[in-house]
């Protein structure tokens with residue numbers, strides 16, 4: 535079966551029917567590995583060939599000899615090419631027994647692209663590029679089964695709404711990656727474990743979700759600093775902006791909800807160990823809002839993100855800054871009332887987010903445990919009542 539991903543971040547591949555044996559390595563990739571065994575060569579070219587191999591067979595089916603050769607290249611030459619090293623970090627995660635959300639979503643590589651100055655990206659622009667790529671991947675509706683075509687059209691409609699929310703200027707004219715070396719790596723940030731069509735858009739949604747929570751955290755930290763400086767009116771503006779960004783998280787769920795449970799289970803067989811419970815971006819957002827209760831800090835929600843757990847011990851939060859201001863009698867009146875009202879709206883939006891997530895998990899997961907090794911739906915149900923903006927008691 536031939537599959538062409540014709541979008542701005544495309545690589546062209548043909549998919550073999552699955553067998554139990556590891557697939558043979560593509561001859562062009564074999565030649566490239568031979569070249570690298572003599573001397574370091576073009577990292578981007580190697581990564582493109584590896585991506586074709588991954589998308590043709592699924593990451594979980596790559597053979598050990600290929601993975602061992604790639605690990606050797608990473609160990610010998612990774613220091614000289616940080617993009618290649620980050621890329622291989624994701625390709626080799628399962629092989630090296632460290633498959634996690636970060637590597638499944640290729641977050642180290644996306645982080646390097648985002649940080650590249652010459653590309654001039656920020657989380658908003660990068661989100662727009664990822665949505666544009668998702669649209670390109672879904673767009674070839676012709677030739678699909680009638681039911682599948684309806685699903686794709688619906689998915690495209692929701693993704694178009696998301697693009698309009700992220701970058702209204704690009705509606706009808708999806709953005710292209712920057713013409714920089716870092717921009718060229720963007721096409722290589724989807725490394726599915728399977729050959730199931732839907733895994734591609736699911737990965738893009740989870741990556742965009744990380745960026746949404748990165749933006750939200752920045753907004754809440756700005757609001758906290760403003761409160762500490764007694765600029766409560768500025769804090770209101772920051773929280774209001776954050777609330778509009780929250781809307782994107784709800785749109786992401788609408789896109790994911792177009793997936794049928796059978797498609798989800800088809801690739802989920804290979805994702806055990808990677809879960810959004812390991813998302814540092816989401817937990818940073820949580821601790822930027824308030825001080826999580828002791829039970830939550832002691833639970834798997836935070837034991838899965840040790841870096842953020844350490845930050846929680848030293849960082850500030852908007853709830854704490856606002857409580858301090860109130861206690862010191864430093865501000866009162868309309869600005870503080872408006873801040874309280876805006877914060878409550880974010881709290882409500884987050885509660886709605888959690889409820890939608892729980893509903894989605896009930897439909898997709900049923901009684902199965904979570905890929906992050908929680909009980910699954912019972913874990914999510916127990917979290918439904920958690921509030922964000924609670925100051926330390």
Ligand code: HEM
Nearest residue numbers: 743790809810811816835895898899904905906907908910
């Ligand atoms: C098929 C769809 C989905 C299912 C079945 C699902 C299921 C789950 C489950 C069972 C957990 C608990 C941790 C675990 O054991 O893995 C979890 C956590 C989480 N999921 Fe999802 N999820 C889905 C989609 C999404 C999407 C699209 C997002 C983001 C847009 C998301 C964000 C999160 C976050 C942030 C957590 C951590 C929550 C916490 O720590 O309290 N999930 N998910």
